[in-house]
Amino acid sequence: MSPKLSDIPVFVPSHNNVSVNVSNVTNATGTNSTTSISTFNPETSTSFTPFSPSTPQVQTNESNYFSGKNGEHDSQNQENNGQHDPSGQSRQQSEHHYIEQDPSFNEPFFQQTNLYPINYHLYAPQASTPLSLSKKKNERTVNELFISDHLRQEIQSKNEECLKTVIPSQYNLPVHVEQYHSLYPIDLKYDKSANSFGYPTTIYKVQSNDDGKLYAMRRLENVPITSEKSFASIPKWGSINNANMVKVHEAFTTRAFGDNSLIIIYDYHPNSSTLVEHHFYHIKQREPVLITEDVLWNYLIQLTNALSDIHQQGLAVRKLDPSKIIMTGTNRIRLSSCALPDILEASTEIREKEKNGDSAGVNISTITDKLNSNMKISETEPPKTNIDKNKLVELQKADLKELGLLIYNLAKTSVMISDNTLEPSAIISKLKLSDFFKSVLRFLILEDEEGEEKTGGITVAKLQALIAPKVFSNLNQLQFATDDMESQLSREVENGRLVRLISKLDLISNRPENIKDGSWSETGERYPIKLFRDYVFHQVDDAGKPVIDLNHVITCLNKLDAGVEENLLLVSADEMSCLIISYKTLKNLVETCFNQLRHR
Numbered sequence: 027m028s029p030k031l032s033d034i035p036v037f038v039p040s041h042n043n044v045s046v047n048v049s050n051v052t053n054a055t056g057t058n059s060t061t062s063i064s065t066f067n068p069e070t071s072t073s074f075t076p077f078s079p080s081t082p083q084v085q086t087n088e089s090n091y092f093s094g095k096n097g098e099h100d101s102q103n104q105e106n107n108g109q110h111d112p113s114g115q116s117r118q119q120s121e122h123h124y125i126e127q128d129p130s131f132n133e134p135f136f137q138q139t140n141l142y143p144i145n146y147h148l149y150a151p152q153a154s155t156p157l158s159l160s161k162k163k164n165e166r167t168v169n170e171l172f173i174s175d176h177l178r179q180e181i182q183s184k185n186e187e188c189l190k191t192v193i194p195s196q197y198n199l200p201v202h203v204e205q206y207h208s209l210y211p212i213d214l215k216y217d218k219s220a221n222s223f224g225y226p227t228t229i230y231k232v233q234s235n236d237d238g239k240l241y242a243m244r245r246l247e248n249v250p251i252t253s254e255k256s257f258a259s260i261p262k263w264g265s266i267n268n269a270n271m272v273k274v275h276e277a278f279t280t281r282a283f284g285d286n287s288l289i290i291i292y293d294y295h296p297n298s299s300t301l302v303e304h305h306f307y308h309i310k311q312r313e314p315v316l317i318t319e320d321v322l323w324n325y326l327i328q329l330t331n332a333l334s335d336i337h338q339q340g341l342a343v344r345k346l347d348p349s350k351i352i353m354t355g356t357n358r359i360r361l362s363s364c365a366l367p368d369i370l371e372a373s374t375e376i377r378e379k380e381k382n383g384d385s386a387g388v389n390i391s392t393i394t395d396k397l398n399s400n401m402k403i404s405e406t407e408p409p410k411t412n413i414d415k416n417k418l419v420e421l422q423k424a425d426l427k428e429l430g431l432l433i434y435n436l437a438k439t440s441v442m443i444s445d446n447t448l449e450p451s452a453i454i455s456k457l458k459l460s461d462f463f464k465s466v467l468r469f470l471i472l473e474d475e476e477g478e479e480k481t482g483g484i485t486v487a488k489l490q491a492l493i494a495p496k497v498f499s500n501l502n503q504l505q506f507a508t509d510d511m512e513s514q515l516s517r518e519v520e521n522g523r524l525v526r527l528i529s530k531l532d533l534i535s536n537r538p539e540n541i542k543d544g545s546w547s548e549t550g551e552r553y554p555i556k557l558f559r560d561y562v563f564h565q566v567d568d569a570g571k572p573v574i575d576l577n578h579v580i581t582c583l584n585k586l587d588a589g590v591e592e593n594l595l596l597v598s599a600d601e602m603s604c605l606i607i608s609y610k611t612l613k614n615l616v617e618t619c620f621n622q623l624r625h626r
């Protein structure tokens with residue numbers, strides 16, 4: 027049986043009782059009471075002595091005053107609000123406990139924080155199957171209050187990747203290469219394949235000592251670069267900011283690895299995978315992703331976007347290989363080794379000229395000397411690029427053809443082709459793709475010499491015009507994705523607000539330096555804050571089990587942060603004292619106490 031509100035002994039400040047009508051305090055039985063009752067008034071009460079009569083005035087009958095709907099909780103939580111029940115009578119437990127939705131998860135949500143690897147769902151365990159929850163329209167699950175689990179997991183594992191380190195000596199790595207330190211081999215297979223560029227290649231996550239940021243350092247071993255003219259295109263590459271290209275920062279040679287390594291510094295994109303890894307390998311228990319027409323359109327549009335900027339800068343990619351395109355987020359791809367083919371080709375040309383007695387080259391020691399004196403090649407006066415115009419046009423056409431071949435090869439994986447003698451045109455006809463897509467593929471890879479003479483050949487501009495209708499639907503999806511991200515962000519903004527509030531509450535309550543005299547948290551303005559903290563975080567049910575209900579915590583903290591007029595009933599753990607106070611008053615108290623703390 028629930029007690030009547032009028033039976034509850036009321037907190038009496040040491041002076042100046044203010045009588046209020048408590049009609050807006052919902053009592054334990056859910057009916058409104060109009061009993062006249064004293065409220066706590068911090069302005070008139072500077073010190074508070076907890077009311078502890080020798081005979082408890084609180085009726086400890088079989089259910090206490092938190093046992094029913096009390097106006098502070100939604101209908102889901104009303105059974106979770108029991109504080110310590112001296113009678114020991116147990117009450118049916120709430121079905122909506124935050125933890126208990128997952129039977130395998132027996133620990134309270136904060137108890138697994140130091141386990142490794144990180145449990146990404148620690149912050150808000152996933153409801154077993156959200157679809158099976160029959161919720162009312164106004165009801166929310168815990169998951170809906172936070173950033174989605176999938177996105178959080180993705181961001182956290184990226185952050186984790188950023189923090190990874192190895193001991194340099196274990197991997198035979200230099201402690202630093204120029205201003206870049208904390209080298210971490212990204213490709214943990216540590217496989218130094220020479221397939222792509224003809225030189226063994228490794229890629230490291232590094233940190234710059236200049237700006238503290240992380241970068242990806244690609245190293246090619248033993249590259250015979252003899253002139254800084256090999257780096258002539260780097261400033262141009264560095265000036266390109268394109269969403270589908272990994273930004274190039276600088277290039278130099280170094281002897282830090284004990285050889286003559288060529289180094290290129292790129293933006294670092296944690297947890298990325300190459301298209302080959304993404305579509306053809308099982309990595310980290312992830313299934314290879316199926317290549318559908320939507321995926322192909324998506325790649326075609328993004329790569330066209332990258333080529334467009336690169337060609338406009340008077341450059342060519344020269345290498346459009348699926349192992350040199352990385353997936354840096356959901357459906358987001360980037361060209362990952364730009365500038366490298368330019369450097370290698372320029373250095374070969376220079377070496378050829380040197381062999382033929384041309385003095386265009388500069389000795390490698392000159393470059394290393396410059397590097398040793400901290401002079402970066404990307405910062406020097408850029409030597410003139412000497413790709414002639416006709417060659418550039420040819421290279422750019424080759425880029426588009428390579429793009430066509432890349433998409434064609436990816437598309438081909440979706441059909442079984444037993445006859446190896448089939449021409450590409452016949453294979454394209456067999457593909458289970460729309461006619462529109464097939465016509466774009468034909469345009470890219472089957473444009474014959476004759477057609478080229480008539481039309482001037484393929485260019486990015488022509489490709490852009492051809493795929494324009496698809497670009498708009500892609501744009502539409504992108505904008506939806508941005509909307510989704512924004513709504514996720516707005517939820518986290520709310521959570522950030524609550525973290526600040528919890529920090530304030532914790533800074534104010536139970537300060538160890540004041541425990542001896544008990545004068546800080548136990549009396550005056552701090553007392554209601556302490557009781558509120560217990561009310562939010564330290565409730566126990568009738569069986570003495572802690573009530574772990576995140577909904578209750580968030581609801582109360584939100585009301586406190588908003589400073590709503592609603593009153594709530596706070597009871598001390600020994601049930602000797604209780605008080606009625608509004609969230610608004612509590613909010614002011616928290617602010618006052620926090621400011622006092624700052625000026626102590």
Ligand SMILES: Nc1ncnc2c1ncn2[C@@H]1O[C@H](COP(=O)(O)OP(=O)(O)OP(=O)(O)O)[C@@H](O)[C@H]1O
Pocket residue numbers: 212213217218219220221222223227228229242272292293294295296297298299300302303349350352353362
């Ligand atoms: N800028 C970057 N930031 C973060 N990771 C990257 C970056 N560029 C590449 N990677 C990652 O580094 C790994 C190795 O890339 P790499 O380009 O060497 O591919 P690969 O398949 O090893 O090719 P190769 O056979 O040429 O060595 C891949 O997992 C790729 O996702």
